[in-house]
Amino acid sequence: MSEFDAQSIAASLKSESRIRRKPRTYAQRRSLLDNYKYELLQLDAxxxxxxxxxxxxxxxxxxxVERSTVNRWLHRNRQHG
Structure with a gap:
């Protein structure tokens, strides 16, 4: 009977996850709110x-969308300075 080695199995699974994980595309990083950036920033102002x-x-x-999503979007897109 062979011994169960959780550490080596976990390391193998983690390395496989890194290979399988897909990088985010540009479209996934964009918010639907970006389509209305001008209007939202004008209303904010x-x-x-x-x-x-x-x-x-x-x-x-x-x-x-949730209010918190709008607030996070505003925080990222406002012109600070």
């Missing part, structure tokens, strides 16, 4: 908050 922007994108564009 006009004083709309994340909830209001979420409601606008849902009502006018038919895209359902």
């Amino acid at each position: 006009a004083g709309c908050n994340g909830s209001e922007l979420r409601r606008w994108i849902a009502d006018d564009k038919g895209i359902t």
